[in-house]
Amino acid sequence: MRVELDLAINDGSVIDTEKRRRRPLNVGIRGDKIVAVTAQKLKAKRVIDACGLIVSPGFIDVHAHLDGDAYGGELAACQGITTSIGGNCGLSPIEMEDFFQAQERDGYPIHQAEYVGHSFSLRREAGLKNPYVPASPEQIARMECLAQKALEEGACGISFGLDYSPGASLEEIRALAALCAAKDRVMPVHTRLFTRYDLDSLTEILSIARDTGVRLLFSHFVYQYGEGDLDSALEIVDKARDAGLDIHIDSGMYTDWATYIHTATYDLQTIHDNGMHFHDMMVATGPYIGQRLDFELYAKIRNEYPDESIIYCNHLKDEAHRTLRCPYAMPSTDMGAYSPGEGHPQIAGTFPKFIKDMVRIRGELSLEEALSKATLLPARLFAIPGKGKIEEGFDADLTVFDFDRLSDLAVYPDQGRPDAKPVGIEYVMVAGNLVVDQGIYQNSQRPGRVIRYMR
Numbered sequence: 001m002r003v004e005l006d007l008a009i010n011d012g013s014v015i016d017t018e019k020r021r022r023r024p025l026n027v028g029i030r031g032d033k034i035v036a037v038t039a040q041k042l043k044a045k046r047v048i049d050a051c052g053l054i055v056s057p058g059f060i061d062v063h064a065h066l067d068g069d070a071y072g073g074e075l076a077a078c079q080g081i082t083t084s085i086g087g088n089c090g091l092s093p094i095e096m097e098d099f100f101q102a103q104e105r106d107g108y109p110i111h112q113a114e115y116v117g118h119s120f121s122l123r124r125e126a127g128l129k130n131p132y133v134p135a136s137p138e139q140i141a142r143m144e145c146l147a148q149k150a151l152e153e154g155a156c157g158i159s160f161g162l163d164y165s166p167g168a169s170l171e172e173i174r175a176l177a178a179l180c181a182a183k184d185r186v187m188p189v190h191t192r193l194f195t196r197y198d199l200d201s202l203t204e205i206l207s208i209a210r211d212t213g214v215r216l217l218f219s220h221f222v223y224q225y226g227e228g229d230l231d232s233a234l235e236i237v238d239k240a241r242d243a244g245l246d247i248h249i250d251s252g253m254y255t256d257w258a259t260y261i262h263t264a265t266y267d268l269q270t271i272h273d274n275g276m277h278f279h280d281m282m283v284a285t286g287p288y289i290g291q292r293l294d295f296e297l298y299a300k301i302r303n304e305y306p307d308e309s310i311i312y313c314n315h316l317k318d319e320a321h322r323t324l325r326c327p328y329a330m331p332s333t334d335m336g337a338y339s340p341g342e343g344h345p346q347i348a349g350t351f352p353k354f355i356k357d358m359v360r361i362r363g364e365l366s367l368e369e370a371l372s373k374a375t376l377l378p379a380r381l382f383a384i385p386g387k388g389k390i391e392e393g394f395d396a397d398l399t400v401f402d403f404d405r406l407s408d409l410a411v412y413p414d415q416g417r418p419d420a421k422p423v424g425i426e427y428v429m430v431a432g433n434l435v436v437d438q439g440i441y442q443n444s445q446r447p448g449r450v451i452r453y454m455r
Ligand SMILES: [Zn+2]
Pocket: 088, 089, 161, 190, 219, 220
């Protein structure tokens, strides 16, 4: 006797991310796996009628800062994200096994992989307090030891946020890159820009990839190179790829970036050197949310509320679109942990906006191309088995959405709610469990797993 299916998604347009086509098919799920993809209508304990809906593999967010944050996990799931890669920009847990065990014990709505981070976390642990100072040989050895342990405990790579440790030496970066390369893990780099138009920040990392063979992922590319030098930056990456380096890039759908006011990025010297203006800085969190800075408010928040986030408004337009059209570019949120009502619209809007703007409104990518970039390309880059495709035997991580209705509603905090959930994401399934059901987030569901890298 055939064992009954737990769930069937009938009559949807099922995306084939490999062949980049869509077909009217029915998807059957048992436990945490896809067990049938067929033209034959399926019976199951629960049947979802997906007529008129797109059935995609769940989205993989290659650049996030969720790191187990509960509300962030909810906002990610509501965007259709089923796997999030955290610990980016050099900020992460150090004790990876403890982090993984805590996630497994408490449960989480979506799957998580995690980097160990250099620029805040490993440096702090090695006793480096000043971001403008390079690590000593002893401190490098200490970071190597901690990073090696984290990689052995399953971290997916070592992340860098070099704007946050402008003093980091090439020796220090190279030593950690070599560890990543030896384990064939990905190295994401938020590059170090001394001025706004600094392309040396790219070439210094390329030289490290050449020396070590490490696989690179340039983080939130448009936040680094959006301002007038995007084409030159992309050309440099293109040439390096042609020369055989393994490089990908990620980008969100916004050009205005956000970070903590206490970081080196918002040091007065940095502001001065980069010709940044206080009136382009918008408070994203805390008591002054939505306000633009002047020097007085800047000084007050930096002294009294150093952990608040500030959005830097660039007044750019098409840069994110240009970046994400590259065949080796993937969409990412850069989303972090915020309280309800606070933050940057990337935390709730990125993936729906990516599909709505680039496919439906502007026709810059086909739907199949866009969904491949959000699923199969990251699954391959990160060598995550069982993800990125809808095939028998693959993980039951699925996002079912209404292409015509799909819309992001998140806005900058001076306009309304940056955490407004999108419309049109109807069902999100993680390991066979619906964390979004008929467009409603299911608070009780915590099916997400940790992805440990044990090779
Ligand atoms: Zn960053």
